[in-house]
Every structure is written in C-alpha cells, then in structure tokens.
Amino acid sequence: MDGWDVAIVIVKVLVVFALLLAATILLVWIERKVVADMQNRIGPERAGPWGILQTLADGLKLLFKEQIRPNKVEVGMYLLAPVLTLLPAFLIFMVIPIGVPFTVTLGGVERVVSMQGTDLNVGLLYILAMSSLAVYAVVLAGWSSGSKYPLLGGVRATAQAISYEAAMGLALVPVVFYAGSLSISEIVAAQSGTWGGIVPRWNIVPLFLSFVIFFIAIIAETNRAPFDLVEAEQEIVGGFHTEYSGFRFACFFLAEYINMFNMSAIAATLFLGGWNGPTFGLTGFVSWLLPIIYFFIKTFVLIFIFMWVRATLPRFRYDQLMTLGWKRLIPAALLWLVLSAVVVGWRQFGAPWT
Amino acid sequence: MAPDIDYLALAPEITLAVTAVVVLLLDLFLPRRQKYWTAIVAVLGVSFAALPLIALAVSDVGDRAMLGGSFVVDDFALVLKGLFVIAGYLVLLMSVGYVESDRYYQGEYYFLLLMSILGSMVLASSRDLITLFIAVELVSQPMYLLAGWRKGDLRSNEASLKYFLLGVLASALLLYGMSFVYGLTGELTFAGIAAEGAGKAGEPAFIMAILFIIAGFGFKVSAVPFHFWAPDTYEGAPTPVAAYLSVSSKAAGFVALLVVLYSAFPDASGVWGPAVWILAALSMTLANLTALRQTNIVRLLAYSSVAQAGFMLVPFAAAATTDAVGLGEAFAATVTYIVIYAFMNLGAFAVVIAGARKTGTGDIEGWGGLGSYAPALGALAAVFFFSLAGIPPLAGWIAKLVMFGAAMGAGSPWMIALAVIAAINAVIALVYYARVVKTIWMDPVPATAPEEEVRTASVAGSLGLAIGLSAAVVVVAGFFPSLVTFFSDATKVLAGG
Amino acid sequence: MNLADYLPIAIMLLLVIVFAGASIGLGNLLGPRRPTPEKLAPYECGIVPELEPSQRFPVKFYLVAMLFVIFDIEIIFLFAWAVRFRELGWFGLAAVGIFTALVIETLGYVWKRGALDWNIPRRARYRLSHDVADEEAA
Numbered sequence: 005m006d007g008w009d010v011a012i013v014i015v016k017v018l019v020v021f022a023l024l025l026a027a028t029i030l031l032v033w034i035e036r037k038v039v040a041d042m043q044n045r046i047g048p049e050r051a052g053p054w055g056i057l058q059t060l061a062d063g064l065k066l067l068f069k070e071q072i073r074p075n076k077v078e079v080g081m082y083l084l085a086p087v088l089t090l091l092p093a094f095l096i097f098m099v100i101p102i103g104v105p106f107t108v109t110l111g112g113v114e115r116v117v118s119m120q121g122t123d124l125n126v127g128l129l130y131i132l133a134m135s136s137l138a139v140y141a142v143v144l145a146g147w148s149s150g151s152k153y154p155l156l157g158g159v160r161a162t163a164q165a166i167s168y169e170a171a172m173g174l175a176l177v178p179v180v181f182y183a184g185s186l187s188i189s190e191i192v193a194a195q196s197g198t199w200g201g202i203v204p205r206w207n208i209v210p211l212f213l214s215f216v217i218f219f220i221a222i223i224a225e226t227n228r229a230p231f232d233l234v235e236a237e238q239e240i241v242g243g244f245h246t247e248y249s250g251f252r253f254a255c256f257f258l259a260e261y262i263n264m265f266n267m268s269a270i271a272a273t274l275f276l277g278g279w280n281g282p283t284f285g286l287t288g289f290v291s292w293l294l295p296i297i298y299f300f301i302k303t304f305v306l307i308f309i310f311m312w313v314r315a316t317l318p319r320f321r322y323d324q325l326m327t328l329g330w331k332r333l334i335p336a337a338l339l340w341l342v343l344s345a346v347v348v349g350w351r352q353f354g355a356p357w358t
Numbered sequence: 359m360a361p362d363i364d365y366l367a368l369a370p371e372i373t374l375a376v377t378a379v380v381v382l383l384l385d386l387f388l389p390r391r392q393k394y395w396t397a398i399v400a401v402l403g404v405s406f407a408a409l410p411l412i413a414l415a416v417s418d419v420g421d422r423a424m425l426g427g428s429f430v431v432d433d434f435a436l437v438l439k440g441l442f443v444i445a446g447y448l449v450l451l452m453s454v455g456y457v458e459s460d461r462y463y464q465g466e467y468y469f470l471l472l473m474s475i476l477g478s479m480v481l482a483s484s485r486d487l488i489t490l491f492i493a494v495e496l497v498s499q500p501m502y503l504l505a506g507w508r509k510g511d512l513r514s515n516e517a518s519l520k521y522f523l524l525g526v527l528a529s530a531l532l533l534y535g536m537s538f539v540y541g542l543t544g545e546l547t548f549a550g551i552a553a554e555g556a557g558k559a560g561e562p563a564f565i566m567a568i569l570f571i572i573a574g575f576g577f578k579v580s581a582v583p584f585h586f587w588a589p590d591t592y593e594g595a596p597t598p599v600a601a602y603l604s605v606s607s608k609a610a611g612f613v614a615l616l617v618v619l620y621s622a623f624p625d626a627s628g629v630w631g632p633a634v635w636i637l638a639a640l641s642m643t644l645a646n647l648t649a650l651r652q653t654n655i656v657r658l659l660a661y662s663s664v665a666q667a668g669f670m671l672v673p674f675a676a677a678a679t680t681d682a683v684g685l686g687e688a689f690a691a692t693v694t695y696i697v698i699y700a701f702m703n704l705g706a707f708a709v710v711i712a713g714a715r716k717t718g719t720g721d722i723e724g725w726g727g728l729g730s731y732a733p734a735l736g737a738l739a740a741v742f743f744f745s746l747a748g749i750p751p752l753a754g755w756i757a758k759l760v761m762f763g764a765a766m767g768a769g770s771p772w773m774i775a776l777a778v779i780a781a782i783n784a785v786i787a788l789v790y791y792a793r794v795v796k797t798i799w800m801d802p803v804p805a806t807a808p809e810e811e812v813r814t815a816s817v818a819g820s821l822g823l824a825i826g827l828s829a830a831v832v833v834v835a836g837f838f839p840s841l842v843t844f845f846s847d848a849t850k851v852l853a854g855g
Numbered sequence: 856m857n858l859a860d861y862l863p864i865a866i867m868l869l870l871v872i873v874f875a876g877a878s879i880g881l882g883n884l885l886g887p888r889r890p891t892p893e894k895l896a897p898y899e900c901g902i903v904p905e906l907e908p909s910q911r912f913p914v915k916f917y918l919v920a921m922l923f924v925i926f927d928i929e930i931i932f933l934f935a936w937a938v939r940f941r942e943l944g945w946f947g948l949a950a951v952g953i954f955t956a957l958v959i960e961t962l963g964y965v966w967k968r969g970a971l972d973w974n975i976p977r978r979a980r981y982r983l984s985h986d987v988a989d990e991e992a993a
Contacts, residue, residue, distance in 0.1 A: 075895045087875040122863040151897035166923040173930035181940035251882030323973035
C-alpha cells in the first residue's frame with residue numbers, strides 16, 4: 005500500500021461524502037415535490053429552477069438560527085447525539101458497490117479501483133451493526149433532553165427499532181446462503197446473469213417475501229411514515245428532537261434522509277442485483293457508466309416507493325406497530341427462512357434420504 | 359462435514375430436552391383444568407430418560423467420548439446421571455400435589471425443573487470448561503426462578519433474589535477462575551489442562567484461579583462461608599424446590615467440583631487440599647452449631663444440608679494427601695455419600711411436605727404429637743432423620759463410615775484432626791435430628807394444631823410414592839451396603855485413570 | 856481479515872466528526888444567542904412544566920429489549936451457518952432447523968403468554984380468554 009493507494013482511498017471517501025450530501029439535497033426536494041403532486045399541491049418552486057435549491061436554502065437558514073440548549077439537558081449526551089446520528093448514516097454507505105471497477109495507471113503501476121468505499125469480508129454484518137448503532141443517537145437524544153416528549157419518543161424509537169431489526173436480520177439470512185458470503189461485492193456478483201436469458205438472477209425473484217419483509221423493516225428502521233411514531237407530531241410534538249434547534253436539528257434531519265438513501269441502496273444491492281443489468285455488448289466507458297446508472301435507477305425507484313408509502317398510508321397505532329413487527333413479520337421471516345433453506349438444500353444436496 | 363455423534367450416548371439428554379419442550383407447548387394449549395397433563399408428561403419423560411441410561415450401562419462399548427473429548431459417557435457419568443434422573447423423578451413426584459394446590463403456572467414449573475435436570479445430566483458428562491460452565495448454569499438458572507415461584511409471597515421473593523444475586527456472583531467467580539486457567543494453559547479440556555498445568559501449581563495466578571473455582575462451586579454446594587443464601591432460600595422457596603436445591607443442585611455442584619479438581623488439577627492438590635480442608639471443617643462446625651438453634655423445620659434441614667456438605671468435602675481433603683489408590687477411595691467415598699445423602703434428604707423433605715400439610719405449620723413445636731395421629735409418617739420421619747444423623751442400620755451410617763474410612767486412610771495428622779472434627783459434629787448433629795423425632799413422638803399435640811380431618815387426611819398418592827421409594831432405598835442400602843458401593847466403585851475410573 | 860480494508864471507514868469517521876463539529880460550531884457562531892427563561896425551559900406545548908419526566912417506563916419496553924436480545928443473537932448464529940450453507944449440507948440444515956424450531960417455540964410462548972400484546976392489559980386479556988372470573992366465582 006503506497007501513497008497512491010491512500011490517495012485513492014481519500015478520493016473515494018470524499019466522493020461518498022459528497023454523493024450522500026448531494027443525494028440528501030436532492031431527496032428532500034424530490035420528496036416535497038412528489039408528495040405535493042400526490043396531494044395536488046405545487047410544492048417548493050421559488051429557490052432555483054423548479055425550487056431545486058430549496059433544501060440548500062433551508063440548510064443555510066438553519067445555520068443562522070439560534071441553537072437553544074434548554075437548562076434541563078444532560079449536556080454531554082445532548083451535544084453528542086447529533087454527531088452520533090450522522091456517523092452510522094455516513095459510514096453505512098461505505099460498503100455499497102455502485103458500479104464495476106475500473107483500472108487506472110498511477111505512479112507507473114496499474115491499479116484496479118473498485119466503485120465501493122471498501123469491500124469488507126463481513127459487509128452484511130457491518131451494515132446490520134451500523135443500522136443498530138443509529139438507534140443510540142435517537143435514544144440518547146430523547147433521554148438527555150430532560151423533557152417529556154423527547155423521552156417518550158426515544159423509548160418508542162428503541163422498542164420499534166429493535167423489534168424491526170430482528171425481522172430485518174432474519175430476512176437477510178436467505179440472501180447470505182444464496183450468495184455464500186457476507187461480502188457485499190460477492191453478493192452482487194452472485195446476482196449477475198439471467199435465468200433462461202430473460203429473468204435476471206436477482207434475489208428478489210426467488211426471495212420475494214424476504215424482500216417485502218426487509219423493505220417494511222427498513223421503513224420502520226428509518227422511522228419513516230407510516231412508522232414515524234418516534235416523531236409523531238400530533239402525539240408527542242417532535243419526538244426525540246423536540247428540544248433541538250438550529251444546525252443540531254439539521255443533523256437529525258440530514259441523517260434521516262441519508263438513511264433513507266442508504267437503506268434503498270442496500271435493498272437495491274441485496275435484492276435487485278445492485279449494479280447488474282444488460283450492457284448490450286457495449287464496451288469501454290459506456291460499459292462502466294451503465295452499471296452506475298442502473299444502480300441509481302434501482303435506488304431511486306425504491307426511494308419513490310418510500311415516498312409513495314408516506315403519502316398514502318396513515319400512521320400506525322403503537323400496538324399495531326408492535327403486532328406487525330412481532331406477530332407478523334418475525335414469524336413470517338422465520339418460516340420463510342426455513343422454507344427457502346429446505347428448498348435450496350434440496351436442490352443442491354439432493355433429497356435428504358439419498 | 360457432519361461431526362461424529364453417538365446418538366445413544368446423547369439419548370437421555372435428548373429425551374429430557376424434548377420432554378421439556380413438549381411440556382411447555384402442552385401448557386400453552388391445554389385448558390386450565392387439564393394442566394395436570396404437564397405433570398404426567400414430565401414424570402413420563404424423566405422415566406423414559408432412564409431407559410437409554412440402562413442401555414448404556416449394559417452395553418460393552420466402554421467409554422464413549424464425543425466432540426473432541428468434551429462430552430464423555432463413562433461409568434462415573436452413568437452413575438451420576440442415574441442419580442440425577444432418580445432424584446429428579448422423586449422431586450417431580452413431590453411437586454405434583456404441591457404445585458397443583460398453588461394457583462401458579464404449572465407448565466413452566468415442570469419445564470424449568472426438567473431443564474435443571476437436563477443441566478445436571480450434561481454436567482456429569484462434561485469434560486471441558488465451557489461445557490461444564492454451560493451445564494452448571496443450566497442447573498442453576500431455572501432454580502433462580504423456581505425459588506421465587508410463589509410470587510405473591512414475600513419470603514419466596516426474598517429467596518429468589520438472594521439465591522440469584524449470590525448465584526450470579528458465584529458464576530462470575532467461576533468464570534473468572536476459568537478464564538485464568540485458560541489463559542495460563544491455553545487448554546479447555548480437563549485432560550489438556552492437567553497436562554499443560556503440571557508444572558504450574560506454584561504460580562500465583564494458577565493458585566488464584568483454583569481458589570476462584572473452589573469459591574464458585576462453594577456457593578453452588580453451599581459450603582461455609584458461602585452458605586448464606588441457603589437457609590433463606592430453602593425456607594422461602596416451594597418445599598419441593600428446596601428439596602431439589604439441597605439434593606440435585608448440590609450434588610451437581612459436587613460433581614463439578616470432583617471432576618474439575620481430580621481430572622483438571624491433579625498436580626495442584628497442594629493448593630486445593632488445604633482450601634477444601636478449611637471449607638469442610640467450617641461447614642460442619644458452624645452449620646451444626648447454628649442448626650441447634652433452629653425452630654423452623656425447613657431452616658433446620660437447610661443448615662443440616664450445609665453440614666452434610668461439609669461431611670462430603672472431607673474425602674476431598676483426604677484425597678489431596680494420598681496416592682492414586684487412596685485417591686480412588688476418596689473419590690468413591692464422596693460419590694457414595696452423595697448418593698445416600700440424596701435419598702435420605704429427599705425423603706426428609708418429602709416428609710416435611712406431608713407433615714406441613716397435616717400440621718399446617720413449619721415450626722417444629724407445632725409438630726408435637728404427629729406420631730400419635732399419623733404414625734406411619736412419624737415413623738418415616740424417624741427413619742430419615744436418624745439416617746441423616748448416621749445411626750445404623752440406616753443408610754446414613756454407611757455414608758459416614760466410608761467418609762471416615764477415607765479420612766483415616768490418608769493417615770496424615772491433618773486428616774486425623776479433620777476426622778475428629780467430623781466425629782464431634784456427628785454427635786452434635788444427632789442432638790437436633792433427635793429433637794425433631796422427639797417432638798413428633800413424645801410431645802403432646804399443641805393447641806394450635808388444625809382440625810381433626812386435616813390432621814388425618816391422607817397424603818397425596820405421588821408424595822406417598824416418593825416417601826416410600828426414598829425410605830426403601832435408605833433402609834435396604836443400610837442393610838446391603840454393597841448395593842451402593844457397587845455403583846460408587848464404578849466411578850473410580852475417573853480418579854484411578 | 857485485512858485491517859487496511861477498514862482504513863476508508865476510519866477516514867470517513869474522522870471526516871464526519873469534523874463535518875458535524877464544524878457545522879454545529881459554525882451554527883453557534885452565526886446564530887444569535889438570546890436566551891430567555893421561557894426558551895430554556897423544557898418544551899411542553901406552552902405551559903410551564905411542573906414535573907420532571909418520569910424515570911420509569913412500562914415494563915413492556917424491558918420485555919421487548921429482552922426478547923430482542925434472544926432474537927438478535929439467534930440471527931447472528933444463523934448468519935454463521937448461512938455463510939457455510941453448502942459445506943454443512945443437510946446436517947447443518949437439520950441442526951439449524953432444530954435451533955429455529957426452538958426459537959419459534961419461544962416466540963409462540965411469549966406470544967401466548969401475552970408479552971407481545973400492547974393493547975389490552977395482560978391480566979384483563981387472560982381473564983377474557985380463560986374465564987378465570989367464572990372459576991373464582993364457582
């Protein structure tokens with residue numbers, strides 16, 4: 005590993021960082037526009053063409069607002085929580101491959117640069133670990149605010165996140181035994197090709213139920229409607245971030261949208277074949293660019309579903325939320341896991357009595 | 359890729375595990391009035407678990423080792439598994455009527471009890487630190503819950519909490535010691551530790567590790583000074599649970615201690631010998647002196663069981679000072695004592711359950727005249743209490759005999775001193791055991807005694823069966839000691855090896 | 856495992872901390888600071904809060920936490936098996952099947968015992984479904 009490799013790593017990190025920030029700015033605007041269209045409104049239109057700079061303007065405005073620190077807070081945790089909420093949001097994307105590798109000659113050596121922050125051999129575990137970490141920020145923010153609504157929001161968030169995390173993990177187990185690896189790049193590679201030249205070998209085809217469970221779980225994990233009890237305005241004001249203002253609040257806001265993007269990207273990678281797609285026999289630069297486009301198309305389709313769900317469904321009641329998680333998703337995921345394991349086992353090892 | 363598994367060797371454990379699962383499921387789906395089925399299934403399951411044990415005992419394959427020597431089924435394991443199965447069976451019989459009369463969850467009670475029995479079965483076979491620890495925890499954890507079974511009762515809550523807090527402390531000590539051992543030897547199996555640790559007996563860390571392990575198991579067997587939980591827990595817990603705690607749980611602790619000290623630290627006997635000597639002397643003396651002042655029958659039995667633990671530790675201390683042959687003798691002496699103690703103590707607790715129902719109290723004074731209105735029960739009480747005291751021709755005297763034999767066989771002055779302490783304590787113990795029998799037969803019926811029909815109501819069938827079986831073993835073994843020594847001699851394989 | 860694989864993550868960690876710290880610090884610099892007692896009081900929809908938030912929660916949240924521990928650990932075991940799915944063959948599948956069956960039993964147990972119910976209090980639900988009231992009356 006020489007200086008050039010380190011430089012490549014730094015460039016990668018900067019690209020991911022910029023990508024996530026840009027994606028957030030775009031996402032907030034898209035969401036407002038899409039939801040506005042669905043509700044027969046116009047949405048933001050003043051800042052920039054079609055209001056595309058609205059998010060940037062909001063962010064700048066928050067920078068100039070007072071950052072109130074109420075007198076009942078636990079100072080250390082209260083100040084730490086906004087930083088803590090950003091960390092997993094940015095880190096989780098580091099293991100997602102967004103395209104095929106390319107080669108570049110630097111310092112006289114030909115180097116292969118993967119379109120992935122880093123290819124961990126335990127990538128999937130890393131994703132699960134990071135998404136678990138996200139709940140810490142929420143619960144710490146809620147607890148350290150020294151106020152009733154944030155506390156309720158924080159406790160709710162914990163119960164909700166850990167309930168759906170179990171379902172999420174269970175839904176991912178079949179993906180692992182289809183690919184035989186925890187590395188994300190290998191999971192993507194296992195999904196290349198087609199069945200019979202028509203149907204792509206994406207995990208969503210044999211594992212449709214897993215995908216549905218996973219997608220419901222990630223909506224809950226990101227605290228999006230209809231699972232946004234954590235910040236249910238009508239019941240508990242703003243939930244865990246009631247006592248935050250200024251850019252500290254913006255951190256939570258930012259993290260929520262980055263997480264939505266991350267989770268869509270993960271779902272696209274694990275179930276929709278990642279950057280896999282037809283290249284039509286093209287070579288060179290176009291064959292490198294196409295996978296990236298495929299990846300973003302898939303991701304944004306999923307993000308659109310996120311927004312569609314938000315605009316369509318009313319919020320759950322808390323007992324409905326827990327019932328769905330524990331009594332529907334987890335049993336379904338367990339049974340589906342057993343079923344698909346037996347089917348795959350049967351196909352690979354023959355009948356158990358042979 | 360599939361590891362080599364001897365399913366016959368695992369059959370008793372598998373039977374118990376399946377039974378436990380079935381019991382829990384049955385409880386979920388049975389209507390309230392038919393919950394007694396859980397008890398029936400539990401008793402049947404324990405009985406069936408004995409069948410593969412017999413098959414293993416008569417098979418001529420010899421020792422069966424599995425999973426890299428972590429799980430061994432040899433004669434030692436078989437004898438103790440047999441003991442655990444029978445003790446579990448007797449406790450289940452005692453529980454049936456007792457649990458049914460409480461308005462608490464039956465299914466969970468049997469499930470937890472079966473799990474604990476399963477743990478003790480695994481324990482008898484475990485030959486590495488991790489399996490051993492898992493087994494010990496599997497024995498203890500259900501007991502924390504069972505001790506607090508009558509959750510409306512403050513004493514039961516206290517029992518559970520005390521047992522839990524001290525139990526987890528003991529587990530922590532145990533794990534701490536084990537991690538030291540692993541760190542020093544790099545081995546987990548007992549054979550490996552014995553080989554690697556041969557020259558390390560003098561290292562301070564090794565000594566500390568052994569002392570931690572002894573302290574950890576000291577809690578489990580409730581030896582003084584680690585006995586504080588025992589009287590309160592026995593008193594507050596449901597009486598069948600107290601019986602189980604004082605017999606199976608304690609025996610499991612002893613088995614673990616035996617296996618660890620004899621097979622993992624044979625060369626460090628200079629370390630654990632004196633430690634065990636002190637534990638034995640303290641347990642016998644302090645517990646007996648305290649027992650003299652007890653007015654509650656269960657507390658008296660609790661202190662008595664602490665004292666008995668002291669007697670069981672005597673051959674341990676002796677083993678530290680002798681050669682291989684003496685080691686085998688000491689080993690067999692401990693096993694003999696455990697086996698006999700199990701039956702007489704279970705019998706004593708069963709009698710206490712029956713007696714408490716008749717007299718309506720756990721105070722010894724309230725038991726006055728029990729012999730006059732329930733002569734059979736009174737007679738059996740006398741059998742068990744005199745057996746605990748070690749009076750011939752009941753089984754208890756053989757236990758004492760082999761214990762003294764092992765202590766004197768060692769021949770060193772320290773061991774003779776311990777034997778003298780044990781002898782004095784046997785006499786002290788006679789005082790309080792005899793006092794109970796005297797109250798039952800000689801004292802008048804107290805004014806606070808319940809109605810005539812309560813006093814003469816017949817004992818529940820299953821409880822009667824438990825008392826009868828224990829009494830039969832105690833009497834028959836007293837007349838034919840070779841029955842017990844046949845089994846305990848089989849266990850010398852472990853020590854003699 | 857190659858530790859160099861984690862270098863990008865470490866750099867990103869640093870970058871995010873710097874970014875968050877810098878922008879919050881910038882916000883502190885640029886934003887006004889005009890504290891008033893009302894503004895600094897915990898928010899309670901306009902009224903002056905009289906009580907501290909309660910430090911005790913319904914026990915159900917603890918139950919959920921404990922159940923989560925059971926299920927999360929189970930999932931980790933499943934991942935270990937899933938990676939070596941092909942090599943372990945039917946033996947691994949059978950072993951994991953037994954394991955999963957026990958977990959399903961656990962889930963069924965807590966379900967039936969009402970640990971997953973958040974609507975009707977457990978005792979009331981038990982009475983409704985078991986006719987305990989009738990039994991006590993009898």
